[in-house]
Amino acid sequence: MKFEDSKYSKEIEYKKEEFSFGTVYVTKYFLLSELNEGIHVDHNITAELISRFNDIISKGIKIGYIANRYNSYSFDPQLWVDFNKDYDVFVASAIVTYSNFSYLNASLEKKFFSKSLKRCKSIEEAIDWILNLKEFKTESIQN
Template identity: 85%
Template sequence: MKFEDSKYSRHLAYKKETFSFGTVYVTEHFLLSEFNEGIHVDNNIAKELVSRFSNVISKGIKIGYIANRYNSYSFDPQLWVDFNKDYDAFVASAIVTYSNFSYLNASLEKKFFNKSLKRCKSVEEAIEWVLNLEEFKTGINQN
């Protein structure tokens, strides 16, 4: 399920950012990516994302990251190591998987991410998990 088809797109304020390789939704507590079918997320894409969201990830703001992988694409897990070294914005990440292969890839990525990374079966499960992180519990109205 795409983010815009979820109940959360109607209940959370967000900004939609469109790229040639996919879409990123920006909320108060998380960034959610939905990348296009068949792309390879590499250093070039990572640099473009960091450039576009530098105001969020470089000001000491703590957020979550959700990769909604309803499309099949590849991801260079080394990017997690590089990102962790250069930035400290993400308190945790969730990867929504829709196939066994995607779940296995997320398991591999988990080894490269030095914070909590949860593998989820739906975008709503991922959003609920991120919103219930201790870092965000104060000030969130869950109704």
């Protein structure tokens, strides 16, 4: 399921950022990516994302990250190591998987991510988990 088809797109204010390689939704609590079929996420793509979201990164805002992987694409897990070393933005990450292969890839990435990374079976599970992290527990986001 795409983010815009989920109940949360009607409940949470967001900004949609479009790229040649996919879409990223920016909320107060998390960034959610929906990348295109068949791409390979490499240093060029992460550099473009870092450039576009530099305002969040430079302000030291802490947010969650959700990869909604309804499309199949490849990801260099070493990017997590490099990103975590250079930036301390994400409090946690969730990867929504739709196949056993995608789940296995997420399991590999989990070994490279230095913070909490949850593998989820639905976008709702991922968003619920991110919103219920202690860093975001406030009256305003309780359902």
